[in-house]
Amino acid sequence: MITKQAAKAVVDAYEQANNRANRLRDEKLLATVEAGQVNEQSRADYKQWSTWSATRQKEYGGAFFYQDRTYYIPRAGSADWFAVRATSSYGERQESLLIFDKAAGTYKLTMAFYTPRGEPFPKIAVDRDGFVQVAQPSQKVGSLAPSELGSVYEDFFESGGTKKAAKAFAATDASKDSTKVYRERNEGKLSTYLTKKFFSQEPAHPTVYALKLAGGGVVAGFPTAHTQERMLKPQYMSSFQIGPNDEEAVYNRSKRTVITDEFQGQGLAQMSQKAKPKVLTIEYRMVDSR
Template sequence: MIRHFASAAPRLRRMCVLALGAGTALTLAACGSGSDTGAAAKPAASKSPAPQGIITIAAAKAVVDSYESANNRANKARDERLLSTVESGQLNEQSAADYKQYPTWSAKKKKEYGTSFFYQNRTYYIPAAGTASWFAVKATSSYGDHPEALLIFDKTGGSGTYKMTMAFYTPKDEPFPTIAVDKYGLAQVANPSQKVGERSPSELGGLYEDFFESGGTKKAAKVFASSDSSKESTKVYQERNDGKLAAYTTKKYFAQDPAHPTVYALKLAGGGVVTGFPTAHTQEEMLKPQYMSSFQIGPNDEEAVYDQSKRTVITDTFQGQGLAEMSPASKPKVLSIEYRMTDSR
């Protein structure tokens, strides 16, 4: 799924967990406030002490409950400072953009954004201590058509506090890959720099931007398996010069370094990796040479939030985050990708 110009659903992450032991991959049924139910596989017997996760289930519950409370209040008030206490990374870049562009939305969209929601059917994927600084949660959103989500919580900025740094949503018709856990129920982290087949997770963000730069003809179409996300990204390129300004302007895309470069990767049960990667690009809309001295381009409502002036070139920055399944035997498949305009000049 790709959202290039439009904002997505409000980001309220409500998780409930059963406080079991240290670091177990835990699947939970639906729950509301004060209702913790579910079960986890029992660790296999071992003569040596079982390895511990980077965080206990009880502590993970506290992290996500804190996120829920702060995000719910922040969304209603569009309070960036409050949200930044529980959210970071590419996700926070996008959320901050939502808050800035909120005045341009319809009344219906504003109401939807301020409505609380939570996640059901949750599974926590907690790596062993010493293998990672982050953990993941797979869940079903109560919002809209109940898409499946993968959420990443990491310690960022040297604060020592877990914050949500990435969130991905996959369509119902896109089966979510099975994440690997060891005999103790701990998630197995993959090295983002290690190749899975011909590419590594850390390469995907830069390569994906070719769908916007060239429609995928230079690199991306050869690297990635076809998916709804890749098709929609290619469509953005193909339709870049459609519309009422097409006779006067030319639109181009240029890959950029993402604001937050961290890549996350977990091993899959059947081999391979599922990875969350950051990505970014600029969109440049420029007057054709013959109109440079006589005309200027007026920004749209979202662009005007950052710069209201008319100009001969409008350059918009988009920060994105993508989720991909990687297999040694096939091309990486992007399951979900989403962008927000975060600046215009």
């Protein structure tokens, strides 16, 4: 499908263009090397740049590189995408899994995951010729298929996991953090006046990527999305309005009785026939507020 040398050139070109685009906040340049859910999040970063601290702006605009790379390339005919495992020079030098897929006829980064520090990365299965095996997103691995991960995961936000997510997923730091968002949704000084709810929605880019693991199982990169709604309680609607925070004001500065924020995310899960899926990492960006 692609040689390691050509895959290396794709990643090198991504680094160069991404570093320049981040420094200039150039969406058009970034779109030449990036697509999918990761691009949704990057464009949101550019949009909200003015709300960041000077320290964060400096870090984000600085150059970074992917080092110690391992290329996971499927056999020709089995997939049109490939993955790269690497260590990022950015921040805490976390281990990363990058997905490059064809978009508009060229390979672009479509998903990127930073695995938790100290968490052993699942071992990808490689055949005797060095090729990886792609898993079908629609095929169940235990109780869920990779293509079902996103919609089921969103139940952590909608109900705290009580309807289906807590039973479907193994408890991880990622799932605990998501449950905490639900549990604390109506805390704070404004809780007297408004309520906060979450609603699952279709991700902007629905493609799921899955690779088979050594010893069985699958590692899957999945898209996910939800909206967050803050609404004044009925008794206050005629007298008050909600002021948007700095990030929300980038999209809509007006005060209103309901503020709806859209979040686009991407997650990485380890799946097994004999155990619940384990979400290793998940990350969201607010991409709109209305």
